[in-house]
Amino acid sequence: MPAPPLPSAKSIQVDTRGALILDEESPETRDSRGIYLPNYVEPVSHIAVDIGGSLAKVVFFTRSTEPPSSPSIAATRGSSQASHVSTPVSTSPPHHDFAPLSPHPSHPRVNGALTPAVLEHNGHHGPTISGLSTLDHSAFRDNLLRRVSVQHLPGGSLNFERFETEHIDECVEFLQALIERSAELNGVPIEDMRKGVKIMATGGGAHKFYEMFQSKLQVEVRREDEMECLIEGLKFITLIPHEVYYFSDELIHEVSHQTACSNRPSILSVNGTNREYERPSPNPPRYAVSFEANPTPQLPCLLVNIGSGVSIIRVDEDGSFERVSGTSLGGGTLWGLLSLLTPATTFDGELFSSFVVEKGDNASVDMLVGDIYGQDYSKLGLKSTMIASSFGKVFKKDGKKVKFSAEDISRSLLYAVSNNIGQIAYMNAEKYNLERIYFGGCFIRGHAATISTLSYAIRFWSKGTKRALFLRHEGFLGSIGAWIKNIGEEEIEEV
Amino acid sequence: MPAPPLPSAKSIQVDTRGALILDEESPETRDSRGIYLPNYVEPVSHIAVDIGGSLAKVVFFTRSTEPPSSPSIAATRGSSQASHVSTPVSTSPPHHDFAPLSPHPSHPRVNGALTPAVLEHNGHHGPTISGLSTLDHSAFRDNLLRRVSVQHLPGGSLNFERFETEHIDECVEFLQALIERSAELNGVPIEDMRKGVKIMATGGGAHKFYEMFQSKLQVEVRREDEMECLIEGLKFITLIPHEVYYFSDELIHEVSHQTACSNRPSILSVNGTNREYERPSPNPPRYAVSFEANPTPQLPCLLVNIGSGVSIIRVDEDGSFERVSGTSLGGGTLWGLLSLLTPATTFDGELFSSFVVEKGDNASVDMLVGDIYGQDYSKLGLKSTMIASSFGKVFKKDGKKVKFSAEDISRSLLYAVSNNIGQIAYMNAEKYNLERIYFGGCFIRGHAATISTLSYAIRFWSKGTKRALFLRHEGFLGSIGAWIKNIGEEEIEEV
Numbered sequence: 001m002p003a004p005p006l007p008s009a010k011s012i013q014v015d016t017r018g019a020l021i022l023d024e025e026s027p028e029t030r031d032s033r034g035i036y037l038p039n040y041v042e043p044v045s046h047i048a049v050d051i052g053g054s055l056a057k058v059v060f061f062t063r064s065t066e067p068p069s070s071p072s073i074a075a076t077r078g079s080s081q082a083s084h085v086s087t088p089v090s091t092s093p094p095h096h097d098f099a100p101l102s103p104h105p106s107h108p109r110v111n112g113a114l115t116p117a118v119l120e121h122n123g124h125h126g127p128t129i130s131g132l133s134t135l136d137h138s139a140f141r142d143n144l145l146r147r148v149s150v151q152h153l154p155g156g157s158l159n160f161e162r163f164e165t166e167h168i169d170e171c172v173e174f175l176q177a178l179i180e181r182s183a184e185l186n187g188v189p190i191e192d193m194r195k196g197v198k199i200m201a202t203g204g205g206a207h208k209f210y211e212m213f214q215s216k217l218q219v220e221v222r223r224e225d226e227m228e229c230l231i232e233g234l235k236f237i238t239l240i241p242h243e244v245y246y247f248s249d250e251l252i253h254e255v256s257h258q259t260a261c262s263n264r265p266s267i268l269s270v271n272g273t274n275r276e277y278e279r280p281s282p283n284p285p286r287y288a289v290s291f292e293a294n295p296t297p298q299l300p301c302l303l304v305n306i307g308s309g310v311s312i313i314r315v316d317e318d319g320s321f322e323r324v325s326g327t328s329l330g331g332g333t334l335w336g337l338l339s340l341l342t343p344a345t346t347f348d349g350e351l352f353s354s355f356v357v358e359k360g361d362n363a364s365v366d367m368l369v370g371d372i373y374g375q376d377y378s379k380l381g382l383k384s385t386m387i388a389s390s391f392g393k394v395f396k397k398d399g400k401k402v403k404f405s406a407e408d409i410s411r412s413l414l415y416a417v418s419n420n421i422g423q424i425a426y427m428n429a430e431k432y433n434l435e436r437i438y439f440g441g442c443f444i445r446g447h448a449a450t451i452s453t454l455s456y457a458i459r460f461w462s463k464g465t466k467r468a469l470f471l472r473h474e475g476f477l478g479s480i481g482a483w484i485k486n487i488g489e490e491e492i493e494e495v
Numbered sequence: 496m497p498a499p500p501l502p503s504a505k506s507i508q509v510d511t512r513g514a515l516i517l518d519e520e521s522p523e524t525r526d527s528r529g530i531y532l533p534n535y536v537e538p539v540s541h542i543a544v545d546i547g548g549s550l551a552k553v554v555f556f557t558r559s560t561e562p563p564s565s566p567s568i569a570a571t572r573g574s575s576q577a578s579h580v581s582t583p584v585s586t587s588p589p590h591h592d593f594a595p596l597s598p599h600p601s602h603p604r605v606n607g608a609l610t611p612a613v614l615e616h617n618g619h620h621g622p623t624i625s626g627l628s629t630l631d632h633s634a635f636r637d638n639l640l641r642r643v644s645v646q647h648l649p650g651g652s653l654n655f656e657r658f659e660t661e662h663i664d665e666c667v668e669f670l671q672a673l674i675e676r677s678a679e680l681n682g683v684p685i686e687d688m689r690k691g692v693k694i695m696a697t698g699g700g701a702h703k704f705y706e707m708f709q710s711k712l713q714v715e716v717r718r719e720d721e722m723e724c725l726i727e728g729l730k731f732i733t734l735i736p737h738e739v740y741y742f743s744d745e746l747i748h749e750v751s752h753q754t755a756c757s758n759r760p761s762i763l764s765v766n767g768t769n770r771e772y773e774r775p776s777p778n779p780p781r782y783a784v785s786f787e788a789n790p791t792p793q794l795p796c797l798l799v800n801i802g803s804g805v806s807i808i809r810v811d812e813d814g815s816f817e818r819v820s821g822t823s824l825g826g827g828t829l830w831g832l833l834s835l836l837t838p839a840t841t842f843d844g845e846l847f848s849s850f851v852v853e854k855g856d857n858a859s860v861d862m863l864v865g866d867i868y869g870q871d872y873s874k875l876g877l878k879s880t881m882i883a884s885s886f887g888k889v890f891k892k893d894g895k896k897v898k899f900s901a902e903d904i905s906r907s908l909l910y911a912v913s914n915n916i917g918q919i920a921y922m923n924a925e926k927y928n929l930e931r932i933y934f935g936g937c938f939i940r941g942h943a944a945t946i947s948t949l950s951y952a953i954r955f956w957s958k959g960t961k962r963a964l965f966l967r968h969e970g971f972l973g974s975i976g977a978w979i980k981n982i983g984e985e986e987i988e989e990v
Contacts, residue, residue, distance in 0.1 A: 053867040053887055166891070204867030204883075225874070308862055308884035323875050329824075329915055332862055332887030339890045340836055340899070367803055367827055372548045372699030379720070380818050388699075389803035392548055392827030395834045396661070404835070420824055420915060427922045 019240050021472060033472065034157040035240060037061075045114050046198040046486050047175060049213075050229065050478035051205025053308035054332060055442050056171045058161040059479040060178065062113055113185035114178065114197060158483075160476050162442070165205055172216050175199070179217065194219050200482040202229040224482045227313060231321045233481030234303055234438060237473055244292035246469050247455045298469075302434045304425045305477065306441035308332030312425060314432045325428050327421065331443030334417045341413070342406035360411030365404050367392025390416035411449070418450055422457020422468070429458075429466055437468050442475035514735050516967060528967065529652040530735060532556075540609050541693040541981050542670060544708075545724065545973035546700025548803035549827060550937050551658045551666045554974040555673065557608055558651040608680035609673065609692060653978075655971050657937075660700055667711050670694070674712065689714050695977040697724040719977045722808060726816045728976030729798055729933060732968055739787040741964050742950045793964075797929045799920045800972065801936035803827030807920060809927045820923050822916065826938030829912045836908075837901035855906030860899050862887025885911035906944070913945050917952020917963070924953075924961055932963050937970035 020036040047060040163171035183193035199213055202224040214221045237243055303313045303321075309332060312325040363385075369377055370384030371393070382388075390412060396402065429437050437458055444450050451470055458468040473480065515531040542555040658666035678688035694708055697719040709716045732738055798808045798816075804827060807820040858880075864872055865879030866888070877883075885907060891897065924932050932953055939945050946965055953963040968975065 053862050053884055054890070204864075204869075204872070208867070208869035226872075227875070308867070308887045309882075325918075327915065327918065328861070328882040328885040328887075329911060330884050330887075332884030332890065333911065336860070336884075336886030336889030337832070339896070340886075340904075365831070366823070367548050369699075372703070372803070374699075374703035377699070377721075380722070387804075387823040389548055389825050389827030389831075390823040391831030391835075392803045392823075392825075394831030395549070395827065401834070409835075416824060416828065420822065423820075423822065424919065424922070427919070427926070431922070431926070 021240065021242055034159050035473075036157045037155045045196045046200050046483065047114070047178070048200040048202070048229075048479045048481075048483035048486075049171070049175075049206070050226075050476070050482060051165055051168070051171075051201065051203040051209060052442070052478075053204060054165055054335075055307070055475065056163045056165050056168060056203075056205060057442075057476050057479040058159075058163070058171065058175070059476055059483045060114065060159050061156055061483070062159060063156040114182040114193075158480075160473065160479075162475065168205070168209055168212075172213065175217055179219065198222060198486070200224055200486050202226050202478050202482040222486075224485060226478060227311070227321060227323055229478045229481030229485065230303060230305055230311070230313065230440070231315055231319065231481065232485050233477035233479070234301075234315070234440065234471075235297075235299070235319065236484045237471055237477065237480055238298040238438075239295050241293050241295060242291045243472050244295060244298075244469055245289050245472070246292075246467055247289060247452065298436055298438070300434055301436035301438055301469075302425065302429045302432065303438045303440060303477075304421065306330050306421060306439060306443035307475075310421055310424075310441075312428050314428070314434065324432065325424060327424055329417055329420055331417075331441065334413055334443070337413055338410060341409050360405075360407035360409075362387070362408060362412040362415055364408045365393050365412045366390050366415070387415060387419070414447075414449055415453055418453035419457050422454045423461055425454075426458055426461035426466065430462070435466055437466055439468060439470055440474045440477045444470065444474045446474075516735065516737055529654050530968075531652045532650045540691045541695050541978065542609070542673070543695040543697070543724075543974040543976075543978035543981075544666070544670075544701070545721075545971070545977060546660055546663070546666075546696065546698040546704060547937070547973075548699060549660055549830075550802070550970065551660050551663060551698075551700065552937075552971050552974040553654075553656040553658070553666065553669070554971055554978045555609060555654050556651055556978070557654060609677040609688075653975075655968065655974075657970065663700070663704055663707075667708065670712055674714065693717060693981070695719055695981050697721050697973050697977040717981075719980060721973060722806070722816060722818050724973045724976030724980065725798060725800055725806070725808065725935070726810055726814065726976065727980050728972035728974070729796075729810070729935065729966075730792075730794070730814065731979045732966055732972065732975055733793040733933075734790050736788050736790060737786045738967050739790060739793075739964055740784050740967070741787075741962055742784060742947065793931055793933070795929055796931035796933055796964075797920065797924045797927065798933045798935060798972075799916065801825050801916060801934060801938035802970075805916055805919075805936075807923050809923070809929065819927065820919060822919055824912055824915055826912075826936065829908055829938070832908055833905060836904050855900075855902035855904075857882070857903060857907040857910055859903045860888050860907045861885050861910070882910060882914070909942075909944055910948055913948035914952050917949045918956055920949075921953055921956035921961065925957070930961055932961055934963060934965055935969045935972045939965065939969045941969075 021033050047058065050057045050059075161174065163174070179193055179197055180190060182197075183190045186193065194217075197219045199217065199219055199221040201210065201213060201221055203226050206223045206226070210221060210223060299315055299319060300317045301315050303311075303315060305311045305313065308330055310327045310330040311323055312327075313321050314324045315321045366387045367389040368384060369382045369386045369388045372388055373384065376382065376384045394402070394404065425437055425439075429435075439451075439454055444454075451468075455468040458466050471477070516528050542553065545552045545554075656669065658669065674688055674692055675685060677692075678685045681688070689712075692714045694712065694714055694716040696705065696708060696716055698721055701718045701721075705716060705718060794810055794814060795812045796810050798806075798810060800806045800808065803825055805822045805825040806818055807822075808816050809819045810816045861882045862884040863879060864877045864881045864883045867883055868879065871877065871879045889897070889899065920932055920934075924930075934946075934949055939949075946963075949965075950963040953961050966972070
């Protein structure tokens, strides 16, 4: 039998026309919402895993011949209320009950399962491939972004799951079950399914756990470069409507008009009024959130990926990139110090968020400019509410131990880590003359306090000339990239 | 009586020929060693006070007609052993027994006392003023720096004292006693002495405590701009022989030859060998210390002043300056977090130093590159021993509280804060194209671990092109500057 005329790997694109970000099942899965791709019809069998220092992030595609039962249009459009991103996100383990895998039990052979190409060649043919994949890349992209009508061809969903790296066994068990269930749903022996499935592993753990994944899952495991995957993931995800968000300029304008006038000129002056970007202490204003409904290509940009540590990557217009900087003061530092300084329960998801956002007052532990000067240091443009020294009020030389509240400590730590990342990010954006600064990684967790602090820091240091951009699937850039990089690969190998 | 032909304030210089840094009385006063100025003969009555967020630093000049009894030549030349700077520095309060004020009780009317010009005009004339003060500034400086012979004209000593800002009363009491004792030694009524003495106050507390100083001491108090004083202090102190020190290139060369070869090119390559600057984890090499025996003017440079918070100041060749950056993660953060995380005794001077330098292993709390990758991430030039996430090993999602040692926590925190300051300092030095990076402020405290981490960070980020420079009187830049700025002022006013 002659090989079918398959398109080359390079020209195969994921059809994102009509892509819908699914409604979250619970606040805990805010950043793990599936993305429904109604027009994507390629067979995809590979699973991408990005194993970081603290979390392992999994991305896989499952077929569904109909749109999902409850894609919340409201959810995909976002909201202009700050409360939308302040939704607390628990760090409890993801659900492993496979509910998202099988939303339509009436289509057991296709829905909710991995669909390896090898099965198609063996008589399990899915819908015919549309001609879209041969289109020019950028023309295709521009075209699909502007299309309004959505053809309801059989599609499927990108699924997202998180696991702790420390309990990587849970991740392996999940993948094992996913493969077994896919074999069952497709009605093929598990051995055939294993031959068709590949794990695309990235992140530091891709090296550390390579052999373990291979031996336990009995499928092919391939390693992908971490930075390449982050950038591929960023390029893909920023084209999904309502994925990218930022704090609106309008509210920043309002906020800045409430503050005392400053002698520091702002570039974003309106009607000749100089305005100032306050630092987030002690009570940051709540910014409105704007979602990008009509995404355009976002290169060049700076990607600041905040996981346990922080990587800062410069991405050029042509997609080439370099890890130009980083800092060890990242999510691991925040959660590590919080776990040492506060009761365990206070930093777990919802409680942390409510503590930090609503109750904490960093001014009880941080030394502010006003504490030292008794006033603004206006000659230097330092307001009295600015943090001069994080935790600067804590140390008492006489050895007296003062008790500080967990809420205040949480807020101070969050500010310290977020401000520092924002500052280093800004300096790199300035050095490489980049306007867009994307923040990704699991550190952000949709917390309003984190997002507002990072946004503030960028606006403060750039005097309003640069913007902090955020992503709903902030923690999944690497795994999305590992997934997208290998789209089309398997068809070639099956020839 | 016609006014004597006094030189203008601008041309009066402190004569630093033959300046000797006195031997420390104890390790606790390592950075408070007096500086003997054998050729300086001007009457000086003012006392400079730099009141920061945590510490108040006092500088004053006392006459002595002979060199001090035991200026240790060895101490002024420094040592090439790392142990010299690792001398532990206690944070206990300074001695208030006035021993340093009166080393020569046989000369009670001159030695160890403030000598206001007003007393000279009233018949208490000191030695005649030499013609040096009318010389051109830079020619004078160049000249005195090259002179070897030291004329033992009557001179005096700059004295240094530290107090906690929280206990500012102790500082006021010290100054009160100093003024009273000076009146007694000079044989004048206390009222006359008060008229002749001025307090030059700088730092944030100069504003906060202005009225308190004035009312309690009943002397004139003047406020001086903090940044101006820091820069004036830096310009003066860097001209004192054996004051400036740095880690020697020679040992860095040796150290780098011990490390595995890297694919990251180093500018300081020798014989074509590419070398790499390791980050300080988990066991930093001990660098040898080089002291600058023949100082030259050090402008332009970057000054990184690390007190409770951090100020980063660009100084141009002409002495003009700008506070270009800073970070709230400074000494207050280190000591504040240490006091929350460790028993009080562990961070007090000697104990902290021995813990951090000798016993601590940050690898038990920090997540290293090797912990994530199981190896180097050599494509990015990240060695397995590099810190990927400070405190990244601490957080356990299951809520288990693991006990970490105070030593390991101390070391991790010191690395986190020092590395971060070094990184931000480097980025600013790069931005403004400055080769010399001076680190000042009380954070450093002569701790070898701090100094080596800052040196490392600068060498790592600059790939060996920039150098971290340190000062023996690191914490007194602001007070020295406030003192030097007002030299000559009083003579003019007395006319």
